[in-house]
Amino acid sequence: MTCDIWNELLNQKGAVLSGIATSSHDNAKLRELTEWLQRELDLEAKHKGILSEAERLIAERQKRSDISAKTPQPSSNSVSDSEWTFADLPKGERARIARQAYFERQQERGKFYKKVGRIYYRNGDGVVLGITFSSDNGGNWFLNLKANHFQEAVLMCQSGPRSVTAIHLLTEFFNRHEKQLSEDRKGEVKFNFVRDGNRWLLEVPQPIGMLDVTKYADPEELICKRLEFE
Numbered sequence: 001m002t003c004d005i006w007n008e009l010l011n012q013k014g015a016v017l018s019g020i021a022t023s024s025h026d027n028a029k030l031r032e033l034t035e036w037l038q039r040e041l042d043l044e045a046k047h048k049g050i051l052s053e054a055e056r057l058i059a060e061r062q063k064r065s066d067i068s069a070k071t072p073q074p075s076s077n078s079v080s081d082s083e084w085t086f087a088d089l090p091k092g093e094r095a096r097i098a099r100q101a102y103f104e105r106q107q108e109r110g111k112f113y114k115k116v117g118r119i120y121y122r123n124g125d126g127v128v129l130g131i132t133f134s135s136d137n138g139g140n141w142f143l144n145l146k147a148n149h150f151q152e153a154v155l156m157c158q159s160g161p162r163s164v165t166a167i168h169l170l171t172e173f174f175n176r177h178e179k180q181l182s183e184d185r186k187g188e189v190k191f192n193f194v195r196d197g198n199r200w201l202l203e204v205p206q207p208i209g210m211l212d213v214t215k216y217a218d219p220e221e222l223i224c225k226r227l228e229f230e
Contacts, residue, residue, distance in 0.1 A: 006047075012040070016036055016040070017037070019033050020033045084162065085161040085162060086158050086162065087135075089226075091135075095119075095133040097226055098164050099131055099156070100224075100225075101164070101223065101224045102154065102156060102166055102222060105222060116128060117149065120149055120150055127151050127171065128150050129151070129153065130145035130146070130149060130150035130154070131153075131154040131156070132156065133156040134157055134158065134193075135158045136158040140192065140193065141191075141192070141193040141194075142190070142191075142192055142193075143190075145189050145191070146188055147183055147188065147189050148187075151171055152168065152169060152170055152171055152174070153167075153169045153174075154167070154168050155167045155168075155191050157193055162225075164222045164224060165217055166217070166218045166222060167193070167213060167217045167218075168216055168217075168218065169216050170216065173213070177211065180204050180205065182204070182205050193213075199214045200212070200213050200214045201213070
């Protein structure tokens, strides 16, 4: 019906144009036809504007549909990036995203690493670091690295639902305390941390006891992001 009306309007326009051409000496009729034609031209302009807007809306919707089709959607039982906590994740993923956050910050600081083992990386100075993670176990953090596989250690301790504190024990620390650290039967060096207010303490066998390693802890927490859903 709409198309029929529009086609009829265009036919009437043709008739009016013909009438204008033959009514040059009839001022009253010419004025009437000219006014009608002006109203018709206004309608045509509005019609073109509506069609143009419709095309934009269609293109916008198609673009959004294409983006939605290409974007992986989380499964119904997954947790959104703004809601997850370390407790929601498998242990392997916790460590992976903690290391990812650490490397991103280090890259911002102009530092880069090359992987030389499962959790071992060589920095630009040729120093091998063991980089590992521990969840918060009621105010205690338990980590381990293979003896003789690293020269420095980055021990990331969960300090919030989605954040960690990186404790970077430097070569100077190991030069002084390596022989005092605990090592299990598997040849793994044990790092057991306790937090006392703002202080980070490393438990070392007696007679040493608790070592204050706060100076090795980065004062700026790492905020972790879960970039993909399992």
